[in-house]
Amino acid sequence: MTQAAPLSATARDPAPAIFAPRGGLLPRLVDWILRHPRVFVFLMVLPITLWLGLVYVGSLIALLIQSFFSIDEFSGLVVREFTLKTYGELLRPYNFDIILRTVLMAASVTVASAILAFPIAYFAARYARGRWKAVFYLGIMLPLWSSYLVKVYAWKLVLAKEGILTWLFAKLHLTWLLEAVLAVPVIGGNSLSVSYLGTFIVFTYIWLPYMILPVQASLERVPATLTEAAADLGATPRQNFRLVILPLALPGVVAGSIFTFSLTLGDYIIPQIIGSSRLFIGQAVYTQQGTAGNIPLAAAFTVVPIVIMGIYLWAARRMGAFDAL
Template sequence: MTTTGAARPRSLSNSFSTFLYQRPRLVLALLLVPPLLWLGIIYLGSLFTLLAQSFFSIDDFTAQTIYEPTLATYARLFTATNLSIIFRTLAMASVVTVISGIIAFPLAYYIARFASGRMKALFYVAVMLPLWSNYLVRVYAWKLILAKEGAIHWSINSLGLGPVLDWILTLPVVEGSSLSTSYIGTTLTFVYIWLPFMVLPIQAALERVPRSLLEASSDLGARPNETFRKVIFPLAIPGIAAGSIFTFSLTLGDYIIPQLIGSSRPFIGQAVYQFQGTAGDIPMAAAFAMVPIVIMAIYLAIAKRLGAFDAL
């Protein structure tokens, strides 16, 4: 029985394999070129088209796009109306991010530090299933729940707290005839939809905290509270930052939720949608779409400093 490779008869596949083995660069190219071509041409290509479009303008009379580089569209972007749309969206994204963090942290902490075995699997599935189940269906569920004749209004009225809710709904910022037409409803739905994106990175960050660190902390005389504040929480910050990238970015670009639930005042996503659709003003839609991209670039730079990319 021959044992050396050289003595074996060389099949075609064998020699081709050797050929490839000696040329790792070729293998790399063969593997990397198809996905890069796809993403480069279709995705990056489109992004650059969008960027280019934002430097064109639209003729007021013919409604045709004029293909000459200009900053006129960007000048039109910064009107009071548009700035208030941008501000409103930023405020909503911030509120949604903060509330998601507050609800997600204890859940993630419990899964990471206390749940084990079956319980842990149950919690994990309970977080993952909503993440992957249908987005529109989940938004629609809140439309049912928040409606004037729906479950929340019904329960609150049954408890005799109807007047309290009515009073809250007349407050300046939240104002709406029911929860489903107020900012409260929009916020609740946003938080519900993006919450898993916040839970998972925090949980991952907490799982990575070595137990020896906690033992060391308590050996050195720290109370559980102190250990939490000085050891666990700081180590969870990259996870929180990573989660906030998703909640923030996804809220910035969404146009379905504010359209279905909330007041009629538009968000960035709806503005983009209307400019490209009913208004047919592609340059303006493109310029508006640049707003979330720029905001996210700034946000990512900050998140990177907080170590978010190591926690993704």
């Protein structure tokens, strides 16, 4: 047997590290963090978690605590004692009407946005290609680039009694139709700019893009082969839409409704500029907190949309709506 040659000094010594360990406590700590990905991810997420936990969630908890206080009717000072008196005030006819009015408006805007958004989103998902799809996205996103207040005040001028819409109805000899609509109880008024119908139109216009995009994303996920297979099996276009397309696109509709419903529920600027003097929840919060100084009642009003949206989000999650966001 031949004896193996002894290893050279170069072969016995380990190869030098590419980066030599750095001295000092802080560099060593940084190196240790980089060698442990989970710790690194935790430290990266920690600031935003603290922000959401302390500022956002903390403010909601403080708001909830304020809603269990009451205000002294004689001195106008907040009595910091646990009571359900403030929530009892929400059930008074005047305050309950505000909640009901806001929920009905939010639901109406959501339904109208879904009806208007679906054909637009379907065309974009099925037929728009290349440059036309870019035009579609530009047309949907362009209104979002302009100022929110500018759009609302522009609609105020359009819907006014001396606005272009009234002029257009007059030119088409349809003034009688506009007057008949404005004469309808509840939704009518002296003009569209001071009516619930005008508020509904502006809400729908402002939040419509937030419905179109999730619906379009949901329809993009529906394979064209499914509709072709349904047609081959004898399904009519109506059956194809009702049994194939709509169930698969429903999560996108629900996802869009999260935006339209919640944004309408909490908005106070549009009803303040366009509409009657009857308050919505956002206006009630602004009035009670700013003008009346009744912070507990304002906090109780704020809890209402939080509870409603909590239930709504739970139902939306059960329907898989978050997959279309």
